[in-house]
Amino acid sequence: MNGCGEREERIEPELTLGELDRDGALTEAIAETHGESRAEFLRKLALGSGALVGVLAAPPPAEAQVSEVAILNYGLGFEYLQSTFYTETERVGTVARMDERRATWARTLGAHERAHVAILRQVLGERAIKKPSFNFGGATETPNSFTRTAVAMEDLTVALLTGQTPRVRTPALLAAFFTLLTVEARHAAWARRIAGFQPVGAPLDQPKTLAQVDRAVASTGFVSTLLPRTTAAGRSPRFTG
Amino acid sequence: MREQLRLDLEGSDPYGRQREGGPGLPRGRLLRSGLVALGGVVVGTAAGLGVGRRADAAPSRRQDRQILQFLLRLERLQAEFYAAAVNEGQLEGELREFAEVVGAQERRHVELLEERLGAAAGEPPTFDFGEAVANPDRFAETARQVEELGVAAYIGQGANLTPRVVVSVARITSVEARHAAWIADFLGRNPAPRAADKAKTARQVEADVRRTGFVT
Numbered sequence: 001m002n003g004c005g006e007r008e009e010r011i012e013p014e015l016t017l018g019e020l021d022r023d024g025a026l027t028e029a030i031a032e033t034h035g036e037s038r039a040e041f042l043r044k045l046a047l048g049s050g051a052l053v054g055v056l057a058a059p060p061p062a063e064a065q066v067s068e069v070a071i072l073n074y075g076l077g078f079e080y081l082q083s084t085f086y087t088e089t090e091r092v093g094t095v096a097r098m099d100e101r102r103a104t105w106a107r108t109l110g111a112h113e114r115a116h117v118a119i120l121r122q123v124l125g126e127r128a129i130k131k132p133s134f135n136f137g138g139a140t141e142t143p144n145s146f147t148r149t150a151v152a153m154e155d156l157t158v159a160l161l162t163g164q165t166p167r168v169r170t171p172a173l174l175a176a177f178f179t180l181l182t183v184e185a186r187h188a189a190w191a192r193r194i195a196g197f198q199p200v201g202a203p204l205d206q207p208k209t210l211a212q213v214d215r216a217v218a219s220t221g222f223v224s225t226l227l228p229r230t231t232a233a234g235r236s237p238r239f240t241g
Numbered sequence: 242m243r244e245q246l247r248l249d250l251e252g253s254d255p256y257g258r259q260r261e262g263g264p265g266l267p268r269g270r271l272l273r274s275g276l277v278a279l280g281g282v283v284v285g286t287a288a289g290l291g292v293g294r295r296a297d298a299a300p301s302r303r304q305d306r307q308i309l310q311f312l313l314r315l316e317r318l319q320a321e322f323y324a325a326a327v328n329e330g331q332l333e334g335e336l337r338e339f340a341e342v343v344g345a346q347e348r349r350h351v352e353l354l355e356e357r358l359g360a361a362a363g364e365p366p367t368f369d370f371g372e373a374v375a376n377p378d379r380f381a382e383t384a385r386q387v388e389e390l391g392v393a394a395y396i397g398q399g400a401n402l403t404p405r406v407v408v409s410v411a412r413i414t415s416v417e418a419r420h421a422a423w424i425a426d427f428l429g430r431n432p433a434p435r436a437a438d439k440a441k442t443a444r445q446v447e448a449d450v451r452r453t454g455f456v457t
Binding site for chain 1: 342343404408418432437
């Protein structure tokens with residue numbers, strides 16, 4: 001596969017976006033893949049520092065664990081960004097001014113992103129980062145600015161997720177990652193068609209490193225950084241993006 | 242129209258926005274639907290297709306090859322499907338654009354997988370798509386189902402891959418999801434009906450493909 005080879009060679013230590021599902025759903029998926037009941041899974045998830053380590057099955061080295069937590073936390077930061085953006089657009093009445101097709105699209109994406117936040121918080125437990133504060137400027141105030149921003153955000157999510165897949169080593173989480181990747185790609189294609197663009201670009205979506213994603217996010221001015229400097233549990237994730 | 246289809250890859254759902262994830266649904270229902278949707282996630286293996294084992298077939302180079310062979314069979318079907326539809330000359334407007342653009346991308350996926358597999362790629366089968374490429378309505382609905390099948394197949398294998406190939410496969414996976422969303426929106430259906438997509442095992446995918454009768 002062209003280009004993929006080189007890309008794999010220079011994977012940077014970055015994080016990912018995990019997009020997860022409405023609360024319970026992804027958890028269920030993860031439990032399912034481990035052949036456990038949801039209750040057993042949740043018990044193992046136990047909140048607390050051992051949460052991911054316990055669930056994510058026989059972790060290799062400690063650093064890989066930190067890395068997965070960091071990936072999920074970066075994902076959570078990104079989901080906070082998206083869900084807040086969609087929610088605010090509804091709250092200020094912009095969605096209500098859209099035609100029915102566009103309003104359905106905006107509300108559906110909002111519902112999905114809020115669900116993704118809920119499940120990521122559940123999976124991360126007390127290691128979950130806090131919600132940053134965002135300032136969307138005028139981007140939520142008109143249907144056009146909202147739509148353009150949504151297209152960019154959804155395409156960026158796809159680039160982020162594809163780039164992080166090799167860093168997710170726990171099978172259950174990787175499976176979950178793929179289920180979310182395709183949803184974000186659907187959002188992106190849908191957004192592009194609504195905005196009058198061709199829904200697909202290249203035959204292969206282009207991954208972005210965490211650093212590239214963070215630069216793109218920072219350039220919007222919506223938030224200074226999504227990179228959590230420390231997790232809620234007080235540990236510094238090791239990444240240099 | 243759906244009755245004519247030979248593929249039946251998902252439940253009947255004529256109005257996408259009434260599905261989970263759409264606005265206005267009570268939360269409890271959203272949650273239940275999400276749970277159902279995700280119940281299909283299986284970490285199985287394509288190894289020896291037909292097995293669809295749950296959980297923990299450790300990724301390996303050998304398994305990568307088997308999975309790529311499995312995905313190649315699906316990509317070949319898709320590529321030939323679009324080529325045949327364009328060749329029939331019945332498509333117009335955006336549907337024709339869709340078939341041309343997506344068809345070219347599926348061909349690229351085939352090439353990439355063949356390159357990666359080398360001699361292990363094997364020879365492509367022959368196909369007969371019948372009415373599904375001759376009638377634009379049939380084409381559009383079949384395309385939607387074929388793309389949904391591709392999405393479910395890729396999701397089902399993602400976690401079984403080694404890090405060596407997973408990013409390449411992820412980059413194709415998201416493109417398949419874009420195709421699925423495009424044709425769904427074109428057809429007036431919900432392009433993103435769930436907050437998390439469903440997976441299918443290799444065995445389920447192979448069974449769906451057999452039912453189409455497209456592979457001769």
